[in-house]
Amino acid sequence: MKKLSISLLTLMMLFASCNNDENSNNEEPEVVVNENPATFKEIGSITIGGEAAAEITAYDEKTKKLFTVNNSGTNQIDVIDLTDPTKPTKIGKIDLTPYEGASNSVSIFDGKLAVALESTVNKQANGKVVVFNTTDYSLIKQITVGALPxxxxxxxxxxYIMTANEGEPNTDYSQDPNGTISIIEVANNYAVTTLDFASFSGQAATLKKDGFRxxxxxxxxxxxxxxxxxxxxDDSKTAWVTLQENNGVAKVDLVTKKITEIFPLGFKDFNTAENGIDVSDKDDKVAFTPWKVKGMFMPDAISQFSSNSTAYFVTANEGDAREYDAYTDIERMKDYTLDATVFPDAATLKLETNLGRLNLVADMGDKDGDGDLDEMVSFGARSFTIWNGTTGKIVYDSKNDLDKKSQDFGTYDDKRSDDKGAEPEAVVVAKMGNQNILFVGLERTDAFMTYDVTNPASPQYLQTVKTGDAPEGLLFIPASKSPTKRSLIVVSSEGDGVIKIYQPDLK
Incomplete structure (x- = not known):
């Protein structure tokens, strides 16, 4: 009888526990998984098209679906069932042609899919954010934002929903809309506030002096x-926005809906051993050498995190040129006249096996206005950088680690040496246990790297992982939201239209 009583009591406790779970607003208990962030391995893959088929992907935990931008001869969002990440399956699509826009980006929150659409009628006209239901793909709202979100x-x-509206000019520069940021208030019937940078024009000279372009x-x-x-x-009060071609980052107060600061990012000195770069695609070798060259950071993706109550943002320093019929700002180093005092070895430097092939920023470097170059400025920093979120000052730069580790991994593309090297494209910082883990996507070496950035001043390299061709989007799915209850990384590669899913081992 004693044993029976204990069993009944145990059953009653279990029954009460189940009832309590059912009455707790359907919230899932926190998932604590002891994972090793240095051991991500591919567990699943799906091809959804050719080039430009898999650019950016978002995940909906309610339906266990991925929503992926597909511009490979189509204009749609592909829907992929991720219930079993080892066997991702395409199960539907959202046709975007009725909205007169082409998708650039997607994001999801609580069963709502937001899609950024640039105008297909006139690329310089205002774009849209279109919001869909992730269950039945029905339209919830269309919102007008700035040009080219x-x-x-x-x-x-x-x-909030936020967009970065690039506002690129048309090819003859007859139309050049303002670059803007749009802030959409979801609960206020999707009311939108679009901000431009006109109020900062009076600071142009100061910003330029500090490296803003x-x-x-x-x-x-x-x-x-x-x-x-x-x-x-994390508290949804502050945003940071990369201004890539301008070599800066804007800070935005979401409460007041104002751009509060522009951080000019300055220059990176490649003339040190730890920053040495490979600059020629014609020398039949890979050598990371110091050169008398500066790099503009010109970041693409950005991600934020905090450590010891301090805010940080991290940038993927890809670099980007403006190339239009009316104006282009990229030119080979060999086509310049160099200042003879600064560069007494100019003839040697101009050899294609040295600096001759390196792409430089065309209208920078003539500091005294006499028609020759006093310094050489190139596109991108070939690195990731951690910055203080309050001051905009550098906390850590990865130097030439991304290129060197790509070479060690066997995927460094020497044919991109004259341009931007490994070309860091994407960055995501995620919490795994008590660690802040950084994932860096490298567009030209078809890989991502992981770093432990728990100490922002001293990141620790963990791993390099092969991806599809030209990874564009990195998506981290935490264990608490994952269909496997294990952390997942989803990599979308626009070069081959492949989506790959990765999972770490347990410790």
Missing amino acids: DMVTFSPDGK ISSFAKSFAQDVEPEYVTIS
Whole structure:
């Protein structure tokens, strides 16, 4: 009888526990998984098309679906069942042609899919954010934003949708819309506030002195600024936006809906051993050598995290040129006249096996205005960088680690040496246990790398992982939201239209 009583009591306790779970707003218990972030391995893959088929992907935990931008001869969002990540299956699509826009980016919160659409009628006209239901793909709302929304994201609390509206000119520069940022209030019937950078024009000289770039062809400060990518703080009060072609980052107060600061990112000195770069695609070798060259950081993707109550943002320093019929700002080093005092070995430097092939920023470097180059400025920093989120000052730069580790991994593309090297494209910082883990996507070496950035001043390299061709989007799915209850990384590669899913081992 004693044993029976204990069994009944145990059953009653279990029954009560189940009832309590059912009455707890259907919230899932916190998933604590002891994973090793240095052991991500591919567990699943799906091809959804050819080039440009898999650019950016978002995940809906309610339906266990992926939603992926597909611009490979189509204009749609592909829907993929991720219930079993080892066997991802395409199960549907959302046709975007009725909305007169082509998708650039997607984001999801609480069963709502936000899609950023640039106008297919006139690329320089205002774009849209279109919001769909992730269950039945029905339209919820269309919102007008600025020209060419290149990236869209929900705030962590779901109250806001933000877009970075790049506002690129047309090919003859007869139309050059302002670059803008749009802030959409979800609960206020998707009311939108679109901000431009005209109020900062009076700071142009100071910003330029500190490394912010305004094109010599620019008609105005506001038109020249080109927002690229957005990240939002965990408390949903602050955003940081990369201004890629301008070599800067804007800080935005979401509560007041104002751009509060522009951080000019300055220059990286490649003339040190730890920053040495491979600069020629014609020398039949890979050698990371110091050169008397500077790099503009010009970041693409950005991600934020905090450590010891300090905010940080991390950038993928890809670099980007402006190439239009009316104006281009990229030119080979060999086509310049170099200042003889600064570069007494100019003839040697101009050899294609040395610096001759390196792409430089065309309208920079003539510091005294006498028609020759006093310094050489190139595109990108070939690195990731961690910056203080409050001051915009550098905390850590990865130097030439991405290129060197790509070479060690066997995927460094020497044919990109004259351009931007491994070309860091994407960055995502995620919490795994008590560690902050950084994932860096490398477009030209078809890989991502992981670093432990728990100490932002001293990141620790963990792993390099092979991806599809030209990884564009990195998506981290935490264990608490994952269909496997294990952390997942989803990599979308626009070169071959492949989506790959990776999972780490347990410790």
